[in-house]
Amino acid sequence: MNLTDRIVVVTGGAGGIGAALSRRFAAEGAAAVVIADLDADAARAVAESIGPVAHATGLDVTDEEQVRAIVDDTERRFGRIDLFCANAGVTTGGGVEVDDAGWDRAWRVNVLAHVYSARAVLPGMLSRGGGHLLHTCSAAGVLTAVGDAAYTATKHASVGFAEWLSITYRDRGIRVSALCPQGVDTPMLADGIREGHLGARVIEASGAVLTPDQVADAAIAGLAEERFLILPHPEVADYARRRAEDPDGWQAGLRKLVRRLTA
Template sequence: MNLTDRVAVITGAAGGIGSALARRFAAEGAAALVLADLDATATGAVAESVGPIARAVAVDVTDEDQVRELVADTERRYGRIDLFCANAGVATGGGVEAADAEWDRSWRVNVLSHVYAARAVLPAMLARGEGYLLHTCSAAGVLTAVGDAPYTATKHAAVGFAEWLAITYRDQGVRVSALCPQGVDTPMLADGLAAGHLGARVIAASGAVLTPDQVADAAIAGLAEERFLILPHPEVAAYALRRAQDPDGWQAGLRKLVRRLRA
């Protein structure tokens, strides 16, 4: 997909990867950007920095009615949605002991919000015979987020759902990509490090933390090539292959890393 003259919606747009996508899409010549997030003030600031093509809206992506209205309002204003970026995500830093409320929130933000977006945006895309869904899923969805069970489980589900969409709708003109970065310098990582979360410490120890702008650059390249799996950290592909070929060895290596960090 070429972003020139396209209408795009980005959720989780108040900062991090979402705001970087907005800036990059504007630089590519997008016609209109609708930036959605719970944090209306921060999203408004992003929209103002991007310019007049950007519009900020307050949306709770875990509320299907709000997602449906986001899509309907965008279609009324601009006539269509060419690209919907389901980018909102949350981490917990918890294991099996994480409270049910944390599991539920992870499920609703990391998975159900993608389902709600697809339900709302697919009818018009299918009617036109074209459209694009970009789901931010994380490398945790193809590997594992050590130290965060809810994040690992829900990001695997997000990748699985994105793949299902790609298989089901590609022949009807709707393309799907799963954006799966590993470590990214975002508030989510900073908050995890401040809280001492093991997963955040593993990411920091890897020495491969990208900026949100670097992730946005990778997203643009992946969209241009219409690749399903967009890996801003190319080493993730090698990790995934190693994990598939030798799961016991892969797990042993991660356990060793965890022991070192805990020591």
């Protein structure tokens, strides 16, 4: 996908990967970048730092009516949406003991928000015969987020949903990409490390932490090649192969790592 003169929407765009994507899309020549976030003030700050092509709005991605309203408003103002980035995500930092409210929030943000945006944006894209969906899914969606059961389950679901969309709509001109970074230097990771979440400690111990800008670089390259699976950490592909070839050995290795970190 060539981003020149494209109309783009980025959810969770007020910080981390979302803000980096928004900046990079503008730098690549996008005609408009709509930055949507639950924190509307932070979204406006990012938009102001980018310049006239950026437009900020508040958005709760778990509210389907709000998602549809953002899509409708963007299409009215700019005529179309070429690229929709469902980027917002949440972690829990816990296992089966996380309460139902925590599981529900993870499900609604990490999965249903992707469903809501697809429902809203696909009709216009299909009528025009083209469009691209970029879903931020995490390496947890192809591997496991040690220490975070809800994040693991919902990110697997988000990858599965993105794959379903790609299979179902690619022949009708819709491209779908699943962005699956591993460790990224974002407030989400910093909060997890500070609070002692096991998954965050595993990422920290790996030493393979990218900046949001590096993830944005990988996303741009993947979009240009119209790849389904975009892996900013290329080693994730090797991990996924090892996991598929020897699931028992893969799990044994992770259990060993967990024992070392929790000793």
